[in-house]
Amino acid sequence: MAEVQTASKTVKFIVTRQDNPESAPYKEEFEIPYRPNMNVISALMEVQRNPKKSDGQDTTPVCWESNCLEEVCGACSMVINGKARQACSALIDKLEQPIRVEPMRTFPVVRDLVIDRTRMFNALKKVKAWIPIDGTYDLGPGPRMAESKRQWAYELSKCMTCGVCLEVCPNVNDKTSFIGPAAISQVRLFNSHPTGEMNKDDRLDTLMEDGGIEGCGNSQNCVRSCPKGIPLTTSIAEMNKDTTKHLFKKWLGR
Amino acid sequence: MGKNSYFNRKLHSLLGVIPVGFFLIEHLLTNFEATKGPAAFVDQINWLNSLPLVLLLEIFGIWIPLLYHAIYGLYVAFTARNNVSQYGYFRNQMFLWQRITGVLTFLFVAWHFFETRFQVAIGNVEHERLGQTMHDIVTDPVLLTVYVIGVLAASFHFTNGMWSFLVSWGITVGPRAQRISSIVWMVLFVAMAAMFIASLVAFMDPQFQELPVLSEN
Numbered sequence: 402m403a404e405v406q407t408a409s410k411t412v413k414f415i416v417t418r419q420d421n422p423e424s425a426p427y428k429e430e431f432e433i434p435y436r437p438n439m440n441v442i443s444a445l446m447e448v449q450r451n452p453k454k455s456d457g458q459d460t461t462p463v464c465w466e467s468n469c470l471e472e473v474c475g476a477c478s479m480v481i482n483g484k485a486r487q488a489c490s491a492l493i494d495k496l497e498q499p500i501r502v503e504p505m506r507t508f509p510v511v512r513d514l515v516i517d518r519t520r521m522f523n524a525l526k527k528v529k530a531w532i533p534i535d536g537t538y539d540l541g542p543g544p545r546m547a548e549s550k551r552q553w554a555y556e557l558s559k560c561m562t563c564g565v566c567l568e569v570c571p572n573v574n575d576k577t578s579f580i581g582p583a584a585i586s587q588v589r590l591f592n593s594h595p596t597g598e599m600n601k602d603d604r605l606d607t608l609m610e611d612g613g614i615e616g617c618g619n620s621q622n623c624v625r626s627c628p629k630g631i632p633l634t635t636s637i638a639e640m641n642k643d644t645t646k647h648l649f650k651k652w653l654g655r
Numbered sequence: 656m657g658k659n660s661y662f663n664r665k666l667h668s669l670l671g672v673i674p675v676g677f678f679l680i681e682h683l684l685t686n687f688e689a690t691k692g693p694a695a696f697v698d699q700i701n702w703l704n705s706l707p708l709v710l711l712l713e714i715f716g717i718w719i720p721l722l723y724h725a726i727y728g729l730y731v732a733f734t735a736r737n738n739v740s741q742y743g744y745f746r747n748q749m750f751l752w753q754r755i756t757g758v759l760t761f762l763f764v765a766w767h768f769f770e771t772r773f774q775v776a777i778g779n780v781e782h783e784r785l786g787q788t789m790h791d792i793v794t795d796p797v798l799l800t801v802y803v804i805g806v807l808a809a810s811f812h813f814t815n816g817m818w819s820f821l822v823s824w825g826i827t828v829g830p831r832a833q834r835i836s837s838i839v840w841m842v843l844f845v846a847m848a849a850m851f852i853a854s855l856v857a858f859m860d861p862q863f864q865e866l867p868v869l870s871e872n
Contacts, residue, residue, distance in 0.1 A: 406762075412704045415688065429729050455820065456839075483741050484741070484742075493721070526769050555719060558749020569738070569742055571735045571736050571747070571750060572734075572735055572736055573738075574734070574735075574736040576733075578660070578732040578738070583872045608661075609659075609845065610659065610661060611659055611660045611661065612660065613659070613660075613661050615660060615661045615823075615824070616660070616664075616666035617748055618731070618753075618819075619746065619750060619818075619819045619822050619823070620744075620746055620750035621746035621747065621750075622738070622742045622744060622746075622747050625742070625744045625746075625747075633832070634822075634830070634833070635828060635829055637822075638822050638828040638829075638833075639825065639828050640825075640827055641822065641823055641824060641825035642824075642826075642828060643825070644825075644826075645824050645825050648665075648793060
């Protein structure tokens with residue numbers, strides 16, 4: 402069969418790689434065949450199928466994490482052309498080439514683009530981002546939530562713990578202990594829930610500990626970068642108000 | 656710095672407004688008297704010095720809070736990982752400028768204190784002759800430039816800091832309130848900077864070379 406000759410359009414990539422958590426990062430260039438509607442994940446899959454650098458030399462396949470491929474799980478967060486975002490919703494047609502892909506270095510790098518987001522899950526545990534309903538007997542139904550409240554609270558519940566807001570925050574780094582915007586917004590979510598509200602003060606207390614809400618320096622990068630459009634700075638300001646009230650209540654109320 | 660960064664940071668934020676911010680405004684108004692001539696300026700200085708327990712007011716109302724705000728502020732400024740080149744959004748740029756002007760203001764205030772209040776304390780200058788000290792400074796183009804940069808930095812740091820203060824204490828919560836607050840404080844920044852520079856220009860007047868004839872009080 403005659404070979405079909407097409408103009409071979411390609412996509413150029415510069416990937417920042419790292420072999421293990423301790424080793425130094427290095428860059429590798431890839432040039433992969435273009436297909437319509439590609440995203441960064443499908444391009445990385447192409448590298449996985451044929452792990453050759455653009456100079457033709459063999460290399461190891463690039464490692465990354467991904468699950469849902471529809472921007473709801475947050476696993477494939479990485480820095481693409483200088484901006485932290487999800488690789489699955491980063492469409493090749495909309496990106497300037499060469500496409501520079503790096504891991505989110507605010508977090509410990511496991512390998513290549515794989516990062517360890519444990520600190521985010523620890524933060525959720527710290528602020529008790531859940532509604533305690535377990536008891537030794539049936540506690541019955543909880544109070545109802547007003548529809549007007551539910552509507553904005555639902556927006557906060559879209560947080561997928563992807564880590565973009567921590568990556569873009571100038572105050573989340575290895576010199577500070579700042580908990581980051583995501584967990585603060587979750588405190589607002591669970592404190593607004595009629596049952597969650599019963600443990601309101603516990604959550605506010607954790608925001609008033611070392612590395613709590615005071616770490617926010619109002620750069621507001623988080624709200625500009627959140628892929629789910631969560632009003633993170635409004636959440637932070639709202640929690641500033643609540644922690645301020647709580648502070649005075651603790652000082653003057655006993 | 657103690658165990659609880661929440662308390663330290665909140666104290667830093669509060670002291671930046673009360674009393675340090677109040678003092679900055681008071682200082683601006685005193686300086687602005689210079690635009691009415693040396694006599695008005697000296698009257699204002701004498702009035703300030705007539706306040707009861709003026710040294711205690713200075714120590715507890717200015718120096719200690721200012722020192723705490725400055726030192727903790729340096730710690731805050733140098734623990735940020737600025738990323739304006741990557742994320743060049745307006746508020747992120749203001750975040751960086753707040754830290755740059757903070758450091759500039761710290762250096763400027765330290766030098767300005769040494770040139771004025773410290774010289775009074777060691778007996779080199781009398782309070783009434785500070786107008787002459789200022790006249791000598793602002794007629795030197797290099798020192799005038801330093802002063803202009805210093806007052807611009809201080810005015811920006813105060814007004815932008817007020818924007819931040821209103822967010823950090825939960826007063827301006829939503830995006831609309833914060834946007835209006837941005838505009839209001841930037842207008843006030845321009846007004847403050849203009850008043851400071853007008854005061855500096857006023858000190859250039861040769862009338863400040865000699866001690867003015869004082870009014871009866």
